[in-house]
Amino acid sequence: MSLLKIENLRIAFPARGGITEVVRGVNLEVHEGETVGLVGESGSGKSLSCRSIIRLLPSHAQMTANVHFDGRDVMALSRKAIRDHRAHNVGMIFQDPFSCFNPTKRIGEQVAETLRVNAGMDKSAARARAIELLASVEIDRPEQRYRAFPHELSGGMRQRVMIAIAISAGPRLLIADEPTTALDVTTQAQILKLIEQRRRDLNMAVLLVSHDFGVIAQACQRVAVMYGGYVVEAGPVDEICARPQHPYTRALLESIPSLESAGHHVRRAGIPGQPPTAGEIGPGCPFANRCAFARPECAGVDMSLEVVGDAHATACPFVRTVSATSEAGGA
């Protein structure tokens, strides 16, 4: 049974002379207890897509979708009910673990505040539980750290505290929006390990948003690749890493440095050009102008996902011919 089901998600902003659509009909499903990745460049719509789950969008955003969480219609929830949904069902952590904290309050108090407001604990119970939570995210000397201000902690430690707050209510789903982007590589691995371990212990699902396919490949079972407001490819991570279908996914995978290339002066193949801004995207495939296999028909592609393998789907209808070309070119 799916825990989260998003169908035909569209998000638009009012712009000069009309509206600009930035998320264009995204479908996404997360099952109980699994880790799903959402990967794409900045501006691809992945952050907005994951915020739609708790309807945490800017006030001028226009959102239409069918979002069901545990069978309940999220779009139909009242203001009060959406707050309960945010407080109890879904936890969220963010990219920059520094700016996510109120700079003038001690971090322990910020954990305790969440417990007092959302779990109705009294002051001393919240404090005791906050210290337990800090310990559970592997912060040593939690009693002392409770009194620290956000700027007194390292980035990795702040992200740990953020995780402590996000899991304090025992949510069914943890949204991690670029949780490791602001951290160095060693800390990155520790944070991913911590998320995985907490996921197992609490039996929650994780939606991991990242621009880094390496991070996604390491942590997720399934992945959706986003580009220009569309999901261009979706499927099991192993399958997509082994047999990427959409030209964008391939380009993305080729740009990851591998261990074998370390020490050699090999320039990774980048993707030529810039990702489009939402206003520039017209009908057809938004990747066409950067695609090595572009053809005139790309302008008429409707970007719906076609099944190409076991639970594997892509929006590029020309994948068979593209595969042939690239293998011929590679040989």
Place this chain on the structure above:
Amino acid sequence: MGAYVVRRIGISVVQLLGVAFFAFMLIHFVPGNPIATMLGPRATPREIHLVSARLGLAKPLPEQFWLFLGHLVTFHFGQSITFSQSISSLIAQRAVPSIALISYGTIVAIVLGVPLAVIAALKAETATDHAVRVFTSVSFAMPTFWSGLILAIIFGLKLGWLPVSGYGMGFGGIVRSLTLPAIALGLSLLAVIVRTLRSSIRHTMSLEYVEAARARGFSTRRVLIRHVFRNAVMPTVTVLAVSVGFLIGGTVVLEQVFQIPGLGTLLFEAVEQRDYPLVETLAVLAGSLVVLLNLGTDLLQAAVDPRVRPGAKSV
């Protein structure tokens, strides 16, 4: 925190010395002689010289400044030349109406300004926001003596609700007689409060930690009061403290318009009579008030915001 407090107080001491220096120099460089004014047009140069010597005005300027500093530090402000009264007692008589007026005016500005700023920030770039901006700009553009007169004409003469001028007796009387000038003063201060607070609320609301707080399911009210307002209010407190200097200037004119026997009127008379010691003392007191208020704000800021304290140790 301790080292920061000591350093910040040190800065204030230097500022206070500067205030004393400029107050002393300015009045001595303004043309006119207090002794001549005091003794009248028929005084002989010899008489003027004698009185000057008695009052210590014949000594060289650096020596006068040194003595003046000594008096300030020991709170012996000496005698007024023209009022034949000690400066301390003069100021004690006149301080209450002025302090009451400035406090009342500031309260009016805060009571009107804070809700307006919050509404304008929440409804940013809407008709409501623009209306607030127009209202505060107009109130800021009106000179206090003019808005004071208009208020006096409407509420004093036409409607007869409040006294047009003078200074009442007892708490109720004081409040009644100060209401109109306080509103005039508050209106002039309103724009500063609304503009500063509106923009810092908007800035704070755009920060990620506010989004993070909303993602936790906190109510809009909780987010606004606990997370936004507390962090957004400091710039406004700072601006208010700086504005007190400007308010002291404003009261000089307002006290004249409303016939309030305060420090503003006293300063006006003292300058007119070239009453050196009185002008110097009043200028130093006004300047010191601003310096001390700024010191207070900075220390308050350090108490509220842990990042301001340098050398805050990691745990």
